[in-house]
Amino acid sequence: MEGYTGKILWIDLNSRRHRVTDTPPELCRKYLGGRGFGARLLYELLPPGTDPLSSKNIFMVLTGPLTGTLAAGSGKHVVVTRSPLTGTFLDSYCSSYLSAELKFAGFDGMIITGKANLPTYIWVDDSKVDLRDASRLMGKDAHDVEDLVREELGDRSIGVMATGPAADNLVRFACINSDYYRQSGRGGAGAVMASKNLKAIAVRGSGGISCANPMKMLKAHFRYIENIKESEAPKIRSKYGTNMAMALTNTAGMMPTKNLQEGKWDEVEGKIDPDSLCKHMISQRGCYACVSTCSHMCKTNIEWAGRSEETLIEGPEYESLVMLGPNLGISDPAVIMKGTDLCDKLGLDSISTGGVIGFAMECFEKGLITLEDTGGIDLSFGNRDGFFQIIEAIAYRRGIGNVLADGVMRASKAIGKGSERFAMHIKGMELPAYDPRGAYGAALTFAVNPRGACHRRAWPPAHEILGHYKPYTVEGKAQLIKQMYTENCYLHCLLVCDFARFVPVLGDPYQQFETLLSHYSEYIGYVTGEPYAPEELKELCDRVETLIRMFNVREGFDRTHDTVPNRILNEPLPSGPAKGLVIGQAAFDRMLDEYYGLRGWDKRGIPLSEALERLELSDIENRRFFR
């Protein structure tokens, strides 16, 4: 089989030794790569009940068969581990050159176990694996760490992933940076690295990837280029990046504002609406092999420590923009961009950081915490100084930052006084920038997402706001969400960017599920020599989703955790198109029951034996890939 390297690198930080195994062909065929590999390997390798921040947690960096090739959007890797924020399965994706370098070095993935007794960074240079002293990197921000690693290894072109001070302090939503401005953002993957005394990973490979039918890949590539000339959506995405989503969410009244107390905010107009943000863009950026690039370098000036300081970042993206902006009552683009820059350098998930600060600001607004509790930090909504101070306090676990650094679920328990009512999380993960009261499908996808409140496994606004589904009903949403999970699942197993779906077709890709499925089923064959039948690829996705469910069930999760916060379920939005409406428990339960039924899970969300049989998961305990 081509495309895959056929090798997996195992590094044990206890013994500081490494070994190489073959990538099992059955793993490739039944799980594809990326998310699928992660699901199958974590289920097999991680004993249930393992503390995510203990040396016994497993930390994997995985690629897919298309990674590093000409396939559009193929420059991604996924970190798979158990999350210290949620305790669930965690798959945390990142765009950077590290993924391609890992394939060029000859590995489909890295599996890292144990804990180093000294600060360490891993250097993989083709087949040479070196565990190096990272003491010089400790205490530095994540960008400095990357610079120092590249400098020490004498090559700026290498792939690097690194953590910042937030991970050093085991902030539960500390992230991993790669190529400076990209992150494995959510779920605390950075904290897992830090708990292993692993500060960074650097990779370089001199090999290449040979594919079964590269001429067909090239032909498809030329077709993609023609497609993006004709389609509107790629042009919009290239111009605005993901920030375009604000036009959608603010209009639909589902843009988190002031800790999701509201769903729309007129203040954004003229400041951080998508057109206004374009004024800060100075150049375009695209990920490895991206055809429909959406990123930009942006510049702003901000008053900082008594002088004007320039902030230059790749970004902000929609989530950072809203969670550090309207969700905190902030509308100044310079403040939001500086906040994003701080999160990048400190190594904090900007979504959870925004969620946690929003929670703290509502506590402050309601008098549940005071200036005395915050050590003098003014956490009024919109307060710029308070915003910057609390970000630092969280990263360094100072004062009330120490409480917030554990996420809103734990922080609200610690603060008490009824604050749990507006701790906006699911399974401990803070909600992203979509308020489900504006489109009910989001309630389902957030509730059943294995890693908590996350918008990245299904994006129902494509249908509920931009398509033909009514937003304020639950009817038909279970089937819709399941289909969207399938599409994102194979993209995440292949490790192809979500936005790559815009290039193989003309027009709206969200209306062309079967076409895209067929395209990728065939395209995999161009790379590996072994295509899939579309039904087989669908079944593979069902298998992966149910296996991840089994992992979470094994860790004690069930229907009681597949919920949405009370505010979302029962408090109506005060303004906007959804004003006065509530989802309500009964409707939510109907939607959830239907979803479980479609998956072949029982009423508690536990996979039934019929589903396990059909998906070849029934005797998984007895079919280990690795001893």
Add this chain to the structure above:
Amino acid sequence: MSSLNHYEQICSYCRLCEIVCSFQRLGEFSPRRASIKVTRPNRHDAFLLYCRQCEEPECLSACPVGAISKEKDGTVLVDQQLCTACEACITACSYGAMFFDVKDEMAYKCDLCKGDPLCVKSCPKGALSMS
């Protein structure tokens, strides 16, 4: 006299030019061994290293064994049989457009794909052209 042109403002530095170039050269995807390279000297900036097929090539002058020549159509070529991998040409090139192949251990450069550069056709932004 043919050479590549690069439009910096519309380039997104996605490296597709490297990816297809390496395929053209080697039959596999190995951008590190492409004849065109994106370079990121710091956190923010990106540049494209590509051969200008100079009128008076610095690489040609620097080569101690005469392995570099300029064809009638202007393309500057390296004769791999003669190359001793001394890297003088790599040091000499002001555009950073002569490369050292880590596997084959020799100097190599863009040969304009014999008149129909694949990078030009494959750039999704149209940031490359041939004049």
